[in-house]
Amino acid sequence: MSETIDYTMPTYAELERVPADAFTVQVGPQQHLPITRVALRAGVAMSPDYECYAIVFALPEGVQLPQAVFRIGAPEGQQWTLMMTPVKPEEDGRYALEAVIHRKRVAA
Secondary structure, three states: OOOOOOOOOOOHHHHHHOOOOOEEEEEEOOEEEEEEEEEEEEOOOOOOOEEEEEEEEEOOOOOOOOOEEEEEEOOOOOEEEEEEEEEOOOOOOOOEEEEEEEEEOOOO
């Protein structure tokens, strides 16, 4: 296997800039559901060369998804492939998924 797989990870700033209710999750070949960013938390990275953060998305009412790799979309055409894990439902009962991102900082 000599092919390099390069999945672009979103930066904290990119995730923060997108309006909370402007994300989608792809659940089928041409099926995208609207999701809402309900949390974006900075974490502790392994060194100053890295950044770490978590993002939590609430799913539409009545939708529950398993842990899996999902394509997350944003309104300006950005797409990220993220490993998402179910977490505690929101207070309004909607199920939620979380991704924890640990990525090398990009030089400015």
